[in-house]
Amino acid sequence: xxxxxxxxxxxxxxxxxxxxxxxxxxxxxxxxxxxxxxxxxxxxxxxxxxxxxxxxxxxxxxxxxxxxxxxxxxxxxxxxxxxxxxxxxxxxxxxxxxxxxxxxxxxxxxxxxxxxxxxxxxxxxxxxxxxxxxxxxxxxxxxxxxxxxxxxxxxxxxxxxxxxxxxxxxxxxxxxxxxxxxxxxxxxxxxxxxxxxxxxxxxxxxxxxxxxxxxxxxxxxxxxxxxxxxxxxxxxxxxxxxxxxxxxxxxxxxxxxxxxxxxxxxxxxxxxxxxxxxxxxxxxxxxxxxxxxxxxxxxxxxxxxxxxxxxxxxxxxxxxxxxxxxxxxxxxxxxxxxxxxxxxxxxxxxxxxxxxxxxxxxxxxxxxxxxxxxxxxxxxxxxxxxxxxxxxxxxxxxxxxxxxxxxxxxxxxxxxxxxxxxxxxxxxxxxxxxxxxxxxxxxxxxxxxxxxxxxxxxxxxxxxxxxxxxxxxxxxxxxxxxxxxxxxxxxxxxxxxxxxxxxxxxxxxxxxxxxxxxxxxxxxxxxxxxxxxxxxxxxxxxxxxxxxxxxxxxxxxxxxxxxxxxxxxxxxxxxxxxxxxxxxxxxxxxxxxxxxxxxxxxxxxxxxxxxxxxxxxxxxxxxxxxxxxxxxxxxxxxxxxxxxxxxx
DNA sequence: GCATGCGGGCGTT
DNA sequence: AACGCCCGCATGC
Ligand SMILES: [Zn+2]
Ligand SMILES: [Zn+2]
Numbered sequence: 001x002x003x004x005x006x007x008x009x010x011x012x013x014x015x016x017x018x019x020x021x022x023x024x025x026x027x028x029x030x031x032x033x034x035x036x037x038x039x040x041x042x043x044x045x046x047x048x049x050x051x052x053x054x055x056x057x058x059x060x061x062x063x064x065x066x067x068x069x070x071x072x073x074x075x076x077x078x079x080x081x082x083x084x085x086x087x088x089x090x091x092x093x094x095x096x097x098x099x100x101x102x103x104x105x106x107x108x109x110x111x112x113x114x115x116x117x118x119x120x121x122x123x124x125x126x127x128x129x130x131x132x133x134x135x136x137x138x139x140x141x142x143x144x145x146x147x148x149x150x151x152x153x154x155x156x157x158x159x160x161x162x163x164x165x166x167x168x169x170x171x172x173x174x175x176x177x178x179x180x181x182x183x184x185x186x187x188x189x190x191x192x193x194x195x196x197x198x199x200x201x202x203x204x205x206x207x208x209x210x211x212x213x214x215x216x217x218x219x220x221x222x223x224x225x226x227x228x229x230x231x232x233x234x235x236x237x238x239x240x241x242x243x244x245x246x247x248x249x250x251x252x253x254x255x256x257x258x259x260x261x262x263x264x265x266x267x268x269x270x271x272x273x274x275x276x277x278x279x280x281x282x283x284x285x286x287x288x289x290x291x292x293x294x295x296x297x298x299x300x301x302x303x304x305x306x307x308x309x310x311x312x313x314x315x316x317x318x319x320x321x322x323x324x325x326x327x328x329x330x331x332x333x334x335x336x337x338x339x340x341x342x343x344x345x346x347x348x349x350x351x352x353x354x355x356x357x358x359x360x361x362x363x364x365x366x367x368x369x370x371x372x373x374x375x376x377x378x379x380x381x382x383x384x385x386x387x388x389x390x391x392x393x394x395x396x397x398x399x400x401x402x403x404x405x406x407x408x409x410x411x412x413x414x415x416x417x418x419x420x421x422x423x424x425x426x427x428x429x430x431x432x433x434x435x436x437x438x439x440x441x442x443x444x445x446x447x448x449x450x451x452x453x454x455x456x457x458x459x460x461x462x463x464x465x466x467x468x469x470x471x472x473x474x475x476x477x478x479x480x481x482x483x484x485x486x487x488x489x490x491x492x493x494x495x496x497x498x499x500x501x502x503x504x505x506x507x508x509x510x511x512x513x514x515x516x517x518x519x520x521x522x523x524x525x526x527x528x529x530x531x532x533x534x535x536x537x538x539x540x541x542x543x544x545x546x547x548x549x550x551x552x553x554x555x556x557x558x559x560x561x562x563x564x565x566x567x568x569x570x571x572x573x574x575x576x577x578x579x580x581x582x583x584x585x586x587x588x589x590x591x592x593x594x595x596x597x598x599x600x601x602x603x604x605x606x607x608x609x610x611x612x613x614x615x616x617x618x619x620x621x622x623x624x625x626x627x628x629x630x631x632x633x634x635x636x637x638x639x640x641x642x643x644x645x646x647x648x
Numbered sequence: 649g650c651a652t653g654c655g656g657g658c659g660t661t
Numbered sequence: 662a663a664c665g666c667c668c669g670c671a672t673g674c
Contacts, residue, residue, distance in 0.1 A: 078664075
């Protein structure tokens with residue numbers, strides 16, 4: 001692959017100094033190595049890095065400096081001052097796994113702050129029509145434990161390493177959630193009238209917010225070129241549409257593009273930009289993605305992400321599908337909580353909505369590169385992909401951290417596996433290494449352990465209830481993932497093991513278990529991964545709850561083939577998962593808690609959800625699952641990232 | 649009000 | 662010892 005391209009980096013490009021790494025520097029090193037290679041070539045920013053990935057960002061990569069990620073990652077103390085570790089909080093989904101109008105599912109971004117996260121849980125599903133509550137679908141992507149990200153800063157670069165593949169849909173991008181928040185503040189309005197008024201206002205607000213937000217996070221970076229135009233937010237989506245900020249489906253596509261610019265760009269590649277544009281589209285909101293998912297599998301998605309491809313991807317598939325969805329969605333989804341409540345009110349106006357999506361896409365974007373001066377837009381290639389994926393999420397609770405997790409999700413996870421599988425697929429950006437396999441396998445084992453542990457655990461009950469989980473939805477995820485920058489590392493495997501074992505306790509456990517179970521069923525075990533996703537979707541869609549089992553069958557897909565690695569891992573996990581039911585295992589405190597706490601508390605606000613759109617993802621995607629797998633590595637590979645790839 | 653980081657502390661492996 | 666994770670505290674926006 002590519003390599004290398006990494007794109008890179010022309011500017012940066014440096015090469016690695018010494019090691020072999022030169023070509024594949026990333027792969028070569030490990031975040032824990034006493035000496036990290038000097039890299040010249042920086043990878044483009046990848047907002048949705050998934051899988052065992054290693055990346056080296058330039059010092060000027062704002063996102064990297066902020067240790068940002070599309071995934072909701074919370075800081076965890078690893079007692080190592082030189083390496084910042086963060087673990088995935090999963091995603092907020094509807095306990096009922098409702099489908100948004102558009103077909104997407106709710107997949108909100110869990111608050112990083114424990115307190116805030118608790119508040120989120122238990123709140124009513126943004127989808128008014130749905131009586132469900134928001135639950136956390138905890139991440140168990142690393143051998144049953146949450147996926148972890150490690151950041152290490154050196155004089156000349158920022159090293160990033162991810163361990164594990166997310167087994168859940170992507171949460172909304174930060175920018176989106178932020179926007180919501182801001183909006184939310186306002187939201188409370190209750191009356192329709194209010195709503196209406198809001199809409200208008202919101203639209204603007206959102207827009208503005210987004211703009212700001214973007215700025216904050218990434219957007220800022222805007223590349224010179226792009227920047228110019230695109231106002232960030234706006235750009236995102238294209239305002240044109242009336243859709244609410246996050247929700248906007250409609251225009252997304254078009255608007256999307258603007259954004260993209262993200263990060264990568266920076267270093268790497270200018271090339272990206274183009275993509276970016278496209279990518280932007282890619283990013284398009286989940287919604288879009290939803291539909292996309294299918295696409296994505298294919299290539300497009302992946303590409304987008306990672307590398308250049310991104311561009312195309314997004315637009316391509318997703319959009320269309322997405323759009324369709326969206327339209328439908330619009331009604332449903334989007335509105336803020338209130339809105340939801342309202343009923344469907346209005347979304348129409350919210351132009352902003354669209355933005356949201358955009359944002360999402362963009363999220364990645366930013367960067368600035370001051371240093372280099374370049375713009376970094378990474379384009380978010382990855383993002384785009386990612387986004388697409390989302391939709392489908394399900395609902396399980398996981399609750400991760402704060403609460404206990406819920407089992408329900410089981411099904412979902414199943415789906416996830418799929419994701420993973422898909423992810424691995426070349427397209428995404430994975431880098432998979434030989435090693436990966438091993439790792440995976442390890443994980444599997446680990447997972448098994450989990451299951452067992454979990455089983456023990458108490459929490460299971462919840463899950464059981466929920467059974468429905470949704471990982472199904474995930475399928476979309478897969479797509480996203482693909483898009484995103486996956487990579488697998490050899491070394492990781494090791495980690496997994498350790499992790500798994502250790503982690504077991506963690507919150508996730510339960511969730512996993514649940515998830516696992518579903519998938520497990522029969523054959524799933526291994527293969528399930530992808531297939532599962534698909535199946536999930538199907539299942540979910542059809543019958544949410546029980547889905548899992550059925551889905552299992554599905555799992556078997558061919559998809560497995562695709563990514564052995566991933567799949568394997570996944571599979572293993574799944575099976576295990578079931579076990580988990582019981583308890584958390586040990587988990588940490590967090591788990592334990594029932595949502596109760598969280599949930600309800602806050603209700604009032606729901607606002608967050610307002611943009612439903614964000615939440616959901618178009619169901620559409622789900623079906624797609626299959627593709628997911630397939631996706632060709634093409635996309636991502638291209639990117640900078642690394643191509644290490646090669647392996648496959 | 650939250651996102652982030654940091655670091656103490658505890659439980660497991 | 663190495664991790665994972667909880668929890669509180671401090672910052673900054
Ligand atoms: Zn719902
Ligand atoms: Zn995760």
